[in-house]
Amino acid sequence: xxxxxxxxxxxxxxxxxxxxxxxxxxxxxxxxxxxxxxxxxxxxxxxxxxxxxxxxxxxxxxxxxxxxxxxxxxxxxxxxxxxxxxxxxxxxxxxxxxxxxxxxxxxxxxxxxxxxxxxxxxxxxxxxxxxxxxxxxxxxxxxxxxxxxxxxxxxxxxxxxxxxxxxxxxxxxxxxxxxxxxxxxxxxxxxxxxxxxxxxxxxxxxxxxxxxxxxxxxxxxxxxxx
Amino acid sequence: xxxxxxxxxxxxxxxxxxxxxxxxxxxxxxxxxxxxxxxxxxxxxxxxxxxxxxxxxxxxxxxxxxxxxxxxxxxxxxxxxxxxxxxxxxxxxxxxxxxxxxxxxxxxxxxxxxxxxxxxxxxxxxxxxxxxxxxxxxxxxxxxxxxxxxxxxxxxxxxxxxxxxxxxxxxxxxxxxxxxxxxxxxxxxxxxxxxxxxxxxxxxxxxxxxxxxxxxxxxxxxxxxxxxxxxxxxxxxxxxxxxxxxxxxxxxxx
Ligand SMILES: Nc1ncnc2c1ncn2[C@@H]1O[C@H](COP(=O)(O)OP(=O)(O)OP(=O)(O)O)[C@@H](O)[C@H]1O
Ligand SMILES: [Mg+2]
Numbered sequence: 001x002x003x004x005x006x007x008x009x010x011x012x013x014x015x016x017x018x019x020x021x022x023x024x025x026x027x028x029x030x031x032x033x034x035x036x037x038x039x040x041x042x043x044x045x046x047x048x049x050x051x052x053x054x055x056x057x058x059x060x061x062x063x064x065x066x067x068x069x070x071x072x073x074x075x076x077x078x079x080x081x082x083x084x085x086x087x088x089x090x091x092x093x094x095x096x097x098x099x100x101x102x103x104x105x106x107x108x109x110x111x112x113x114x115x116x117x118x119x120x121x122x123x124x125x126x127x128x129x130x131x132x133x134x135x136x137x138x139x140x141x142x143x144x145x146x147x148x149x150x151x152x153x154x155x156x157x158x159x160x161x162x163x164x165x166x167x168x169x170x171x172x173x174x175x176x177x178x179x180x181x182x183x184x185x186x187x188x189x190x191x192x193x194x195x196x197x198x199x200x201x202x203x204x205x206x207x208x209x210x211x212x213x214x215x216x217x218x219x220x221x222x223x224x225x226x
Numbered sequence: 227x228x229x230x231x232x233x234x235x236x237x238x239x240x241x242x243x244x245x246x247x248x249x250x251x252x253x254x255x256x257x258x259x260x261x262x263x264x265x266x267x268x269x270x271x272x273x274x275x276x277x278x279x280x281x282x283x284x285x286x287x288x289x290x291x292x293x294x295x296x297x298x299x300x301x302x303x304x305x306x307x308x309x310x311x312x313x314x315x316x317x318x319x320x321x322x323x324x325x326x327x328x329x330x331x332x333x334x335x336x337x338x339x340x341x342x343x344x345x346x347x348x349x350x351x352x353x354x355x356x357x358x359x360x361x362x363x364x365x366x367x368x369x370x371x372x373x374x375x376x377x378x379x380x381x382x383x384x385x386x387x388x389x390x391x392x393x394x395x396x397x398x399x400x401x402x403x404x405x406x407x408x409x410x411x412x413x414x415x416x417x418x419x420x421x422x423x424x425x426x427x428x429x430x431x432x433x434x435x436x437x438x439x440x441x442x443x444x445x446x447x448x449x450x451x452x453x454x455x456x457x458x459x460x461x462x463x464x465x466x467x468x469x470x471x472x473x474x475x476x477x478x479x480x
């Protein structure tokens with residue numbers, strides 16, 4: 001018992017350093033996912049047939065393959081093949097981002113499809129171009145409606161990020177393993193990792209909840225956010 | 227009234243889902259005129275109004291505004307045309323995430339490229355004109371149906387349209403709210419606005435319409451002044467249709 005506490009006290013700053021890398025991977029992954037997912041959702045709803053098909057194929061692929069397989073496929077396979085020499089953490093961030101893009105596109109697409117169709121026509125009738133109608137009317141509403149789904153996606157991605165350790169990224173899970181195999185304090189260290197993930201989930205979800213409240217519009221969307 | 231027409235419609239045809247909805251509709255509207263579209267449900271009134279500002283692109287036919295034919299394939303002129311032709315929908319279609327002021331000022335900023343201050347000044351004037359000066363901060367969900375429709379009228383008027391298209395603007399309203407919207411439209415007509423309006427508010431039609439177009443199965447089958455078509459002696463299809471309307475619409479705000 002004594003020993004476990006001693007190991008923990010020494011290991012925790014090291015694990016928290018790993019949390020920094022986890023945060024980089026998750027925030028980077030969410031950001032990349034947004035950059036990929038939002039245009040793809042717009043393309044799937046408003047785009048011409050070939051673009052819709054391409055987006056559909058992308059979503060089908062990234063939703064159909066386990067993240068672990070994707071990590072291997074890209075890091076040891078495709079990135080090597082194209083001689084793209086990036087670190088394990090960057091690679092994990094890119095793969096998480098591409099995967100999240102597929103899921104996020106479906107969150108945004110669902111939100112866009114749930115909007116009242118007539119508003120787009122009203123915007124057109126005022127002389128707005130399709131582009132302007134999407135930017136000024138569709139997206140501000142769809143993004144608000146997407147926030148609960150986005151917060152869910154954050155908590156999933158955070159947990160998926162633990163897989164980055166298989167590439168050798170020294171995030172929370174890799175550091176937990178590293179200390180545990182040397183000190184044999186598996187239980188204590190795993191519990192510490194649990195605690196860190198739990199705190200990261202809680203903080204992120206709370207922050208997104210606060211954002212949701214900040215941008216809330218009376219009578220629009222998720223009422224209980226108020 | 228010898229001036230040339232402001233809006234001319236010639237041989238408009240439109241099929242939807244493989245079914246002909248409009249089959250050669252032609253008419254012309256002079257400046258300051260109020261044309262009313264009447265007819266049974268599914269007769270093509272909404273489709274016609276949406277074709278007039280190319281929310282539906284007609285399969286055939288020509289629309290001319292002040293003598294100029296509109297080519298819907300050319301984006302820039304189409305967007306310019308739509309600014310000159312305001313549209314009011316049955317279910318308002320206000321932008322749900324914007325308050326009344328932003329609903330009215332958005333297109334002024336994005337389309338007419340006014341500064342925020344100019345756009346809001348103009349928007350406030352239009353809201354005052356429809357009697358909603360004190361409601362500018364309210365969001366659509368906080369407005370009554372009649373107030374929403376008045377905001378949508380202010381939103382269209384802010385673009386300085388030459389013609390207004392109104393598709394059953396009071397059909398979704400509770401009876402006690404119909405009057406406030408019709409009052410605004412009546413004011414608008416008095417100020418000289420050219421309008422094409424689908425409505426079944428017969429009291430309003432009798433007092434305000436310059437001409438009735440009776441539409442059925444995608445065609446204008448009767449056309450004339452209310453005095454002509456609604457005269458008991460006329461024996462018109464319009465009169466027949468309207469007397470059936472009156473049977474279950476006795477009462478109401480008009
Ligand atoms: N997108 C569409 N695809 C197929 N058919 C359509 C479509 N939109 C409308 N229609 C059909 O077109 C016909 C005319 O509809 P429209 O809405 O123009 O009639 P209306 O005169 O406005 O009727 P109402 O008084 O009920 O508003 C209807 O039979 C309708 O079912
Ligand atoms: Mg209709």
